[in-house]
Amino acid sequence: QGQEKWPKGDEATWKAGLRGVDSDVPEITKNIVHHVQTTLARQAYNIDDMGAYQATALAVREDLIVNWNETQLTYTKKSPKRAYYLSLEFLMGRTLDNALLNLGMKDKFSEGVNKLGFNMEDVLHSERDAALGNGGLGRLAACYVDSSATCELPVWGYGLRYQYGMFQQLIAPDGSQLEAPDPWLDNSNPWEIPRLDVTVDVRFGGHAEKLEGNRGIWSGGQEVLAIAYDCPIPGSDTKSTNNIRFWSARPRRGFDLQSFNAGNYERAVETSNSAANITNVLYPNDNHYAGKTLRLQQQYFWCAASLSDIMRRFKNTGKDISEFPNLVAIQLNDTHPTLAIPELMRILVDEEDVEWNAAWDIVTRTFSYTNHTVLPEALEKWPVQIFEQLLPRHLQIIYDLNWTFLQAVAKKFPNDVAKMERMSLIEEANGRQIRMANLAVLGSFKVNGVAELHSELVRTTILKDFVDFYGISKFANVTNGITPRRWLDQCNPSLSALITETLGSRAWLKDLYLLKGLLKYEDDVAFHKKWAASKANNKQRLAAYIKSTLGVTVDPRAMFVIQVKRIHEYKRQSLNILGVIHRYLTIKAMTPEERAKVNPRVVLFAGKAAPGYWMAKLIIRLIVNVGKVINSDPDVKGVLTVLFLPDYSVSLAELLIPASDISEHISTAGTEASGTSNMKFCLNGGLLLGTVDGANIEIAEEVGEDNVFFFGHLTPAVEELRYNHRYNPIPVQEKSPALAAVLDNVMSGCYGEASIWEPFINTVRQGDYYLISDDFDSYLNAQAMVDEAYTKDPKEWIKKSINTTARMGKFSSDRAIMTYAEEIWNIEPVKI
Ligand code: H53
Numbered sequence: 001q002g003q004e005k006w007p008k009g010d011e012a013t014w015k016a017g018l019r020g021v022d023s024d025v026p027e028i029t030k031n032i033v034h035h036v037q038t039t040l041a042r043q044a045y046n047i048d049d050m051g052a053y054q055a056t057a058l059a060v061r062e063d064l065i066v067n068w069n070e071t072q073l074t075y076t077k078k079s080p081k082r083a084y085y086l087s088l089e090f091l092m093g094r095t096l097d098n099a100l101l102n103l104g105m106k107d108k109f110s111e112g113v114n115k116l117g118f119n120m121e122d123v124l125h126s127e128r129d130a131a132l133g134n135g136g137l138g139r140l141a142a143c144y145v146d147s148s149a150t151c152e153l154p155v156w157g158y159g160l161r162y163q164y165g166m167f168q169q170l171i172a173p174d175g176s177q178l179e180a181p182d183p184w185l186d187n188s189n190p191w192e193i194p195r196l197d198v199t200v201d202v203r204f205g206g207h208a209e210k211l212e213g214n215r216g217i218w219s220g221g222q223e224v225l226a227i228a229y230d231c232p233i234p235g236s237d238t239k240s241t242n243n244i245r246f247w248s249a250r251p252r253r254g255f256d257l258q259s260f261n262a263g264n265y266e267r268a269v270e271t272s273n274s275a276a277n278i279t280n281v282l283y284p285n286d287n288h289y290a291g292k293t294l295r296l297q298q299q300y301f302w303c304a305a306s307l308s309d310i311m312r313r314f315k316n317t318g319k320d321i322s323e324f325p326n327l328v329a330i331q332l333n334d335t336h337p338t339l340a341i342p343e344l345m346r347i348l349v350d351e352e353d354v355e356w357n358a359a360w361d362i363v364t365r366t367f368s369y370t371n372h373t374v375l376p377e378a379l380e381k382w383p384v385q386i387f388e389q390l391l392p393r394h395l396q397i398i399y400d401l402n403w404t405f406l407q408a409v410a411k412k413f414p415n416d417v418a419k420m421e422r423m424s425l426i427e428e429a430n431g432r433q434i435r436m437a438n439l440a441v442l443g444s445f446k447v448n449g450v451a452e453l454h455s456e457l458v459r460t461t462i463l464k465d466f467v468d469f470y471g472i473s474k475f476a477n478v479t480n481g482i483t484p485r486r487w488l489d490q491c492n493p494s495l496s497a498l499i500t501e502t503l504g505s506r507a508w509l510k511d512l513y514l515l516k517g518l519l520k521y522e523d524d525v526a527f528h529k530k531w532a533a534s535k536a537n538n539k540q541r542l543a544a545y546i547k548s549t550l551g552v553t554v555d556p557r558a559m560f561v562i563q564v565k566r567i568h569e570y571k572r573q574s575l576n577i578l579g580v581i582h583r584y585l586t587i588k589a590m591t592p593e594e595r596a597k598v599n600p601r602v603v604l605f606a607g608k609a610a611p612g613y614w615m616a617k618l619i620i621r622l623i624v625n626v627g628k629v630i631n632s633d634p635d636v637k638g639v640l641t642v643l644f645l646p647d648y649s650v651s652l653a654e655l656l657i658p659a660s661d662i663s664e665h666i667s668t669a670g671t672e673a674s675g676t677s678n679m680k681f682c683l684n685g686g687l688l689l690g691t692v693d694g695a696n697i698e699i700a701e702e703v704g705e706d707n708v709f710f711f712g713h714l715t716p717a718v719e720e721l722r723y724n725h726r727y728n729p730i731p732v733q734e735k736s737p738a739l740a741a742v743l744d745n746v747m748s749g750c751y752g753e754a755s756i757w758e759p760f761i762n763t764v765r766q767g768d769y770y771l772i773s774d775d776f777d778s779y780l781n782a783q784a785m786v787d788e789a790y791t792k793d794p795k796e797w798i799k800k801s802i803n804t805t806a807r808m809g810k811f812s813s814d815r816a817i818m819t820y821a822e823e824i825w826n827i828e829p830v831k832i
Contacts, residue, residue, distance in 0.1 A: 006044070006045045006046075007043075007044030007045055007047075007116075007117060008044075008047070008116065008117025008118060009114070009115055009116040009117020009118065010115055010116070010117070011044070013025055013029060013033075013115045013116060014033060014044040014116065015044075016030075017029055017030045017032070017033025017034065018033060018037060019034060019037060019038065026108070026111075026112060028059065028105075028108050028109055028111075028112040029112035029115055029116065031059040031062070032052075032055045032056055032059050032112055032113070032116060033055075033116070034059075035054070035055040035056075035058040035059055036051065036052075036055045039054075039055070039058055040054060040055060044116075049118065049122050049123055049125075049126045050126045050187070052113065052116065052118045052123050052126070053096065053123045053124070053126035053127055054187075054188075054190060056096065056109060056113060056123055057095075057096050057127070057190040057191070058190050059109075060096065060099050060100060060103070060105070060109065061099075061190055061191065061232075063103055063105070064099060064103075064232040064234055064241060065193070065232060067232070067234065067239045067240075067241040067832070068230075068232040068241040068243065070239060070241075070832055071239065071240055071241045071242065071832050072243070074830060074832050075154050075830060076316075078830060079317050079327070080154050080327075080827065080828065080830050081154070081326060081327050081328070081329065081825070081826065081827045081828075082154040082155065082156065082327065082328060082329070082827065083148075083153070083154070083155045083156075083329040083330070083331060083820070083821070083825040083827050084155070084156050084157075084158060084306070084310055084328070084329070084330045084331065085141065085144060085145065085148075085155060085156070085157045085158070085331050085333060086157075086158050086302075086303070086306060086330060086331065086332055086333060086336075086337035086340060087137075087138070087141040087157060087158070087159055087333035087336075087337075088159065088160060088298070088299065088302065088333070088334075088336040088337065089132060089133030089134060089137055089138030089141060089159070089282070089333075090130075090132050090133055090138060090141045090142050090145070090157060090159045090244060090246075091130075091131060091132065091133030091134070091135070091138035091139040091141070091142050091166075091650060092129075092130040092132065092142045092231075092650070093129050093130065093131075093142070093486070093649070093650025093651055093654070094124065094127040094128075094129055094130075094650070094651055095127065095130070095191045096123075096124055096127050097124045097490055098146075098485065098486055098490055099234055101236070101485060101489060101490055102146075102149075102150075102234040102235060102236045102237070102485060103234060104237060106120075128184055128187065129165075129184070129649045129650055129651050130165065130184060130189070130191075131165035131166035131182060131184065131282075131649060131650070132159065132160070132161075132162055132165050132166075132246075132282055133165075133166065133282070134166060134282070134284060134285065134286035134566065134608075135286040135287075135565065135566040136286075136372075136565075136566075136674070136675065136676050136677075137286070137333065137334060137372050139650065139676065140333075140450075140480055140676060140813075141157065141159075141333055143481065143482050143483040143486075143487075143676075143813040144157075144813055144816070144817055144820075145157050145233045145242060145244060146233065146235075146236075146483040146485060146486065146813065147481070147483055147812070147813040147814045147816070147817040148233075148235075148242055148817050148821075149233045149234060149235030149236075149238070149240050149241060149242040150235040150236045150237075150238065150240070150483075150485070150510060150814060151235070151814055151817055151818055151821070151829060152235060152238055152240040152829040152830055152831060152832065153242075153817065153818075153821050153827060153828075153829055153830070154242075154827060154830050155242055155817075155827075156242060156243045156244070156245060157233075157242075157243070157244035157245070158244070158245050158246075158247075158302065158305075158306040158309075159244055159245075159246050159247075159302070160246060160247055160248075160279050160282075160298060160301075160302050161192075161229050161246035161247060161248040161279055162279055162280065162281055162282045163183070163185060163279060163280050163281065164181050164182050164183060164184070164280060164281040164282065165182040165184045165282055166182055166282055166284060166608070166649075167179040167180060167181060167182055167284055167608070167611065168180040168181070168182050168647055169608050169646050169647040169648070170646060170647070171620075171624055171644065171646045174621070174625075174752075175620070175621040175622075175623075175624030175625045175628070175752075176617060176620070176621050177608070177609055177611075177617050177620050177621075179284075179611050181281075191231055191232070192229045192230065192231050192246070193229065193230045193231075193232070194227070194228075194229050195227070195228040195229065195230055196227060198227070198228035198309070199225050199226060199227050199228070200225070200226040200247075200304065200305040200308045200309065201223045201224075201225060201226075201252065202223065202224045202225075202226055202300070202301050202304045202305055203218065203221050203222070203223050203224075203304075204221050204222050204223075204224065204297065204300070204390050204391075205220065205221030205222055205389060205390060205392075206218060206219055206220030206221025206222075206392065207219065207220055207221075207392060208392040208393035208395075208396055210396060213355070213356060214349060214356040214400055215349055215350055215356075216346070216349070216350050216393050216396055216397075217350065218346070218350065218392065218393035222252070222275070223252040224249050224250070224251065224252060224275040224278060224301060225249070225250040225251065225252050225275075226247040226248070226249060226250075226301060226302075226304075226305035227247065227248045227249075227250055228245050228246070228247060228248075228305075228309070229245070229246045229247075229248055230243050230244070230245055230246075231243065231244045231245075231246060236485050236509060236510060237506075237509075237510065238832070239832040240830075240832045241832075245306070245309065247279065247301065247302055247305045247306070248279050249275055249276055249277070249278035249279040249301060250275065250276060251272030251273075251275040251276060252275065277294065278294070278297050278298055278301050279298070279301070283295050283298075284608070284610050284611055285610045285612075285613075286566045286568070286610065287373055287375055287377075287378045287566070287568060287570075288377055288378055288610060288613070289377065289378055289379060289380050289381070290612070291381075291382070291383070293386055293390070296382055296386060296390060297390065299336055299337065299338075299339055300339050300343075300390065300391060300394075302337070303337050303339040303340040303343050304339075304343055306337075306340070307340055307343050307344055307347060308347075310328060310330070311347060314327055314328055321348070321352055321354060321362070322358070322362065324362050324366060325362055325365035325366045328366055329366065329368065329824070329825035329826065329827060330366050330367050330368075331367075331368055331369075331370065331820065331824070331825070332367060332368065332369040332370065332440055332444065333370055333372075334370065334371070334372050334373075335369070335371075335379070335380045335436035335437050335439075335440050336380070338369075338380075338436040338437075338439050338440045338443070339391070339394065340367070341363060341367060341439060341440070341442075341443030341444075342394040342397040342398055342401070342439075342443075343394065344359075344362075344363050344366065344367075345359055345360065345363055345397050345401075346393055346394065346397060348362060348363070349397075350393070356400075360401075363443055364443060364444070364445055365445055366445075367440075367443050367444040367445070368444045368445060368446040368447070368448070368824050368825070369440040369441065369443075369444040369446070369447050369448075370447075370448050370449075370450065370478075371437070371447060371448070371449055371450075371454075371458050371462075371463075371673075372450055372673050372674075373673050374454070374457050374458060374461060374462050374670070374671075374673070375570065375671060379435070379436070379437055379462070380435075380436040380437070381427060381433040381434065381435050381436065382433060382434045382436065383431055383432070383433050383434075384426065384431075384432040384433065384434060385431070385432075387434060398425055398426075398434060398439065399426075401425065401439075401442065401443075402424060402425040402426060405423075405425070405442060406420055406423070406424060408469075409423055409469060412469060413468075413469075419465055419468075422465050423438060423465050423466065423469070424438070425438050425439050425442065437462070437463075438466075441463060441466050445474065446474060446475075446476055446824050447463065447466075447474060447475050447476070448475070448476040448477060448478045448824070449476075449477055449478075449673065450477075450478065450479065450480045450673050450674040450695075451477070451479050451480065451673060451674035451675075451694050451695040451697070451698060452477055452479060452697065452698060453670070453693065453694060453697055453715065454477075454673040454674060454694060455475070455476065455477035456477075457670060457715070458475065459472070459475050463475070476823065476824070478816055478819050478820060478823075478824075479674065479695060479698055479810070479811075479816065480674040480675075480676050480679070480695060480811075480813075480816060481676075481679070481810075481811050481812050481813035481814070481815055481816035481817070482676055482679045482680055482683065482811060482812070482813055483812070483813045483814075484508075484509055484512050484683065484812055485509060486654070487657070487679075487680045487683055487684070488509075488683050488684060489509055490654065491653075491654035491655070491657060491658055491684070492534070492538060492657075492658035492684050494533075494534040494537050494538065495531075495534045495535075495538075495658065495684065495685065495805075498530050498531065498534055499515070499518065499805075502517070502518060502521060502527065503515075503517045503518070510814065511809075511814075512808065512809040512810075512811070512812035512814070512815070513809030513810075514809070515805060515806045515807070515808060515809055516806055516807065516809065517806075518802055518805065518806040519802075519803070519806050519807075521802065522799050522802050522803060522806075523799065527802075528795065528798045528799075528802075531685070531798055531801065531802055532798055535658075535659075535661070535685060535801070536556060538658040538659040538684075539556040539560055539659045540556045541655065541658075541659065542556075542560070542655055542656060542659035543555075543556045545655055546643065546645070549645075550643065550645070552631065552641070552643060554602045554641050554643070555600065555602070555638065555641075557600070558600035558601055558602045558638075558641070559599055559600065559601050559602070559661045559662065559786075559790050560601075560602050560604065560659055560660050560661050560662075561601055561602065561603045561604065561660070561661065561662050561663070561664065561689075562603075562604045562605075562656055562657075562659070562660040562662075562663045562664070562681070562686070563576050563604070563605055563607075563663065563664040563665075563666075564604070564605070564606040564607055564648055564652075564653060564656055564657075564663075564677060565607050565675075565677055566607050566608060566609070566610075567607045567608065567609040567613075567616040567617075567619055567620055568609075568613075568616060569615060569616065569619075569763075569769070569770050570667055570668055570671040570672070570770055571666070571667050571671075571672065572666050572667060572668060572770055572772065573605060573607070573619055573623065574619050574622075574760070574764070574770075574772060575666055575770075575772050575775065575776070575779060576603075576605070576664055576666065577605075577619070577622055577623045577626055577642075578739065578742050578743075578746075578764075578772065578776070579776075579779055579780060579783060580603055580626065580630070580640075580642055581626060581742045581745060581746065582738055582739075582741075582742050582780060583601075583640060583783070584626075584630050584633075584636060584640060585741065585742070585745060587635070587636050587639055587640060588633075588635050588636065595635075595636075595639060598639050598640075598787075599787040599790055599791045600638060600639050600640070601639070601640055601641070602641045602643070603640070603641065603642045603643070604643055604645060604656065605623050605642075605643070605644045605645070606644065606645040606646075606647075606648035606652060606656065607648050608647075608648055615759070615760065615763070618756075618757070618759065618760050619760065620644065621756070622746070622751065622757060622760065623642070623644045624644045625751040625752050626642060626751050627641075627642040627643055627644060628751075629750060629751055630642045631643070653677070653680070657677070657680045657681055657684050657686070658684045660681050660684070660686035661686060661687065661790065661797075662686060662687045662688070662689050662709070662786055662790075663677070663678070663681035663686050663687075663688060663689070664689050664690065665677070665678040665688060665689070665690035665691070665693075665694070665696055666689070666690055666691050666711075666712070666779070667691055667693050667694065668691070668693070668712075668718065668770045668771050668775075669691050669692055669693045669712060669713055669714050669715040669717070669718055670693065670715035670718050671693065671770075672693045672694035672696075673694055674694045674695040675693075675694045675695050675696065676695070678690065678694070678695055678696055678699060679695065679699065679808065679811040682699055682703065682804045682805070682808055682811075683805060683808045683811065684805070685801040685802070685804055685805045686801070686804075687707065687708065687709065687786075687797075687800055687801065687804060688700075688703075688708045688709065688804075689708075689709040689711075689782055689783070689786060690708065690709070690710060690711075691710070691711065691712040691775070692710055692712065692714050692715070693715070695811075696708070696710075698810070699808075699811070702807045702808065702809075702810050702811075703803060703804045703807040703808070704803065704807070706800075707800045707803050707804055709782045709785055709786055709789075710782070711775065711778040711779050711781065711782035712771075712774075712775040712778050712779065713771060713774055713775060713778075718771065721771055721774050722769065722771075725767055725768050725769075726767070729766075732764065732765055732773050735773045735774070735776075736773055736776045736777050738776065738777060738780060739764075739772070739773055739776040739777075743761050743764060743765065746761060747761060
């Protein structure tokens with residue numbers, strides 16, 4: 001601090017902003033100073049970037065709250081049908097920049113912040129990511145709340161306020177992933193409003209008694225208090241401001257008085273500890289079911305609190321309970337909130353005295369369910385035994401529902417015992433388990449997948465029996481989308497400005513199809529120049545970050561190839577790194593003259609592996625170690641650089657995505673439900689290299705197949721290929737000599753001892769469930785096409801890039817959320 005000037009910025013402005021001083025300093029500046037002075041209890045003389053961020057956030061939050069209040073009052077007065085988005089994950093990232101842009105106040109605030117001696121970029125970067133999610137599913141929820149506010153739809157999100165979000169990823173010297181906790185609330189969170197008066201009692205355990213008419217009484221056990229924290233979600237260029245209500249767990253009573261009086265203090269506090277534990281930590285699994293009891297407790301805690309809150313709000317309308325589905329739609333984001341179905345039954349039957357069949361009618365007109373995966377290891381099945389202990393009344397309700405349901409199945413498909421077994425809510429094999437997907441389908445009026453191919457797979461594979469039973473009309477598709485506010489305007493200011501300048505207004509941000517207007521300039525030389533300059537600028541920005549964090553210099557003139565997403569075998573980062581090794585070996589075998597002709601590449605990876613996913617962690621380790629060897633080999637210097645960027649997050653994505661020339665979305669066909677980062681890269685003018693999977697297919701339909709690089713086997717071939725791997729295996733050497741050489745190279749010890757990599761290499765050599773060996777040559781071929789397209793005709797490449805961005809209109813989450821609103825929820829926009 002020694003040489004720093006205090007106060008930063010203009011002393012007169014600071015003084016004029018103080019309380020009680022009459023001045024003509026702009027309101028915004030005054031407000032920031034006011035928060036420095038009276039909320040943070042700090043002064044011009046000791047405020048740093050973090051303090052400036054906090055004061056600015058508190059000032060912006062006031063505008064959000066005013067709009068929030070107005071929005072909520074309007075909803076209460078008009079009493080429209082509302083939708084509730086139940087999601088165990090909301091991967092929000094940072095809020096300040098997004099709020100400023102949506103409010104249209106970024107320039108004014110930047111000016112104020114500057115006057116006070118701070119740089120807006122530094123202030124924005126002082127904010128910590130809210131990482132209450134793992135990956136695609138959680139980020140989708142965040143995009144959807146942005147879009148629902150922007151489209152002025154009466155939608156609330158419900159989630160959990162985890163004390164610890166997604167773990168921080170560190171890379172050890174040997175290349176392994178290490179995990180550190182993410183105490184994101186330590187600096188306090190200016191974006192949340194604690195509602196200490198909004199609480200719900202949630203019961204666990206105890207016993208359930210059955211009365212006549214399927215009614216029941218649930219009593220005893222332990223009660224946990226749910227406390228609401230609200231987070232305002234501003235729409236873009238509208239007053240409409242929605243809400244996510246996050247629940248936090250507290251012990252019902254300070255501690256158990258009986259144990260306390262009996263002199264057992266520790267035992268007394270134990271109960272309160274276990275209650276508060278419920279919202280301690282986000283489970284770090286993506287696309288994988290782990291079966292932890294505490295996770296089921298989280299799910300029930302959240303469902304019970306949210307439903308009680310929704311019911312209370314409904315009752316305030318004074319309407320008869322039979323009107324519930326006319327005023328309430330509830331979307332289940334994956335099977336995580338499926339307990340809301342038996343919970344609503346319990347509330348209606350046991351507490352509201354609604355007759356069982358009438359209650360079921362209400363329930364099945366209220367819920368709809370989004371499936372996000374067909375991977376068997378991701379499908380939730382909870383042991384009946386855990387239910388007996390934690391949720392005895394819900395178990396009774398599930399049994400009663402199942403009884404009636406299976407009778408109906410038997411009636412429709414007489415003598416098809418196998419079908420009944422598959423459709424039952426209870427799996428009888430390997431210990432009795434409750435199948436959450438079956439329950440979600442049973443209790444919902446609509447079930448949707450998240451991309452055309454995925455929805456088709458849902459209908460023809462995992463839920464085929466249900467389609468036979470209910471008919472096709474219960475099953476729909478809503479292809480995922482992304483918010484163009486965060487994923488272009490905010491993360492890529494130079495491209496956003498160019499688009500606005502070219503199209504003459506910012507209207508494209510709320511009607512993304514307007515990007516088509518860029519096509520007029522696809523051959524315009526001056527426009528090409530500006531387009532390329534924006535990309536170059538974003539690559540430099542990323543290069544500077546890489547230099548400052550990893551100390552590595554990358555050349556922004558090289559082609560940037562990026563694959564960022566959760567590390568998972570089905571996403572095949574392994575295919576990418578094996579392809580990189582092939583490239584490395586190829587270049588090494590070249591003469592210097594030949595090398596000089598190679599298209600220089602910087603290959604970037606980022607993503608977290610679930611802490612318990614051993615193979616995914618091994619793949620990270622391989623990537624890091626291959627990178628070390630390649631990056632220090634003078635033979636390939638300037639031609640090939642390979643880096644694993646640690647601790648992938650929303651904020652890092654915002655830096656990476658605008659800088660890609662090409663990104664990889666290379667899952668085994670039929671495994672990636674949709675993918676959403678593919679949309680983000682393409683919206684930012686990065687081309688796509690991918691398999692014919694998930695939303696890649698629809699992206700290609702929109703931007704044109706000649707503007708994407710497709711490779712690999714198609715979904716219908718996968719089953720037979722896997723069968724052959726098992727029963728008629730062909731050695732890798734025969735299938736792909738190129739791959740065989742790469743595997744041998746890994747096992748030669750040049751990236752670390754062979755024994756380290758052997759378990760991974762064996763998955764490719766034997767079984768090869770994810771079809772690396774089947775797709776490898778086709779992958780190399782696609783990479784060669786990429787090199788050719790990039791080097792042969794740079795103009796053509798820029799034209800492809802412009803075309804890609806211009807044709808991404810379909811993938812706005814505004815389109816997706818309006819489809820949910822119109823075709824599933826039956827809700828309408830409400831003007832504030
Ligand atoms: O959901 C995304 C999809 C993506 C899919 C992902 C997902 C999770 O992140 C977690 C669990 C799950 O079942 C699915 O893998 O393909 O784009 C949003 O729909």
